[in-house]
Amino acid sequence: MDAYTLAMPEEGTRDAIELxxxxxxxxxxxxxxxxxRRMDLRGRSLADIRRVVLDGEMIREYPEEKxxxxxxxxxxxxxxxxxxxxxxxxxxxxxxVTVHEFDPEVYEPxxxxxxxx
Numbered sequence: 001m002d003a004y005t006l007a008m009p010e011e012g013t014r015d016a017i018e019l020x021x022x023x024x025x026x027x028x029x030x031x032x033x034x035x036x037r038r039m040d041l042r043g044r045s046l047a048d049i050r051r052v053v054l055d056g057e058m059i060r061e062y063p064e065e066k067x068x069x070x071x072x073x074x075x076x077x078x079x080x081x082x083x084x085x086x087x088x089x090x091x092x093x094x095x096x097v098t099v100h101e102f103d104p105e106v107y108e109p110x111x112x113x114x115x116x117x
Contacts, residue, residue, distance in 0.1 A: 017058050023094040024053045035096040044099055048077040052086045059112045083111045
């Protein structure tokens with residue numbers, strides 16, 4: 001399996017995702033300055049990002065990121081024509097690192113698979 005293929009999350013990853021969602025449900029999260037700027041630029045609200053994390057799916061993980069492992073979530077806060085991505089770092093705290101929109105030059109039409117370079 002290569003870096004562009006989605007696999008089922010392992011047990012540790014599932015636990016991390018559940019912890020992230022629990023914290024987001026309780027508003028125990030922090031927005032990075034970068035995420036706040038990106039949300040403003042893209043017209044995304046905190047409610048949109050919460051919806052992406054809570055109702056979307058984790059499509060990629062970055063376990064080696066520092067200071068915390070990161071997870072890429074894909075969700076559709078305003079319906080199927082509104083793909084939105086949120087990168088969330090989590091360990092001692094949960095941080096929304098960045099937010100971005102679908103880019104057809106980066107992702108395949110399924111919104112999940114990265115195009116090969």
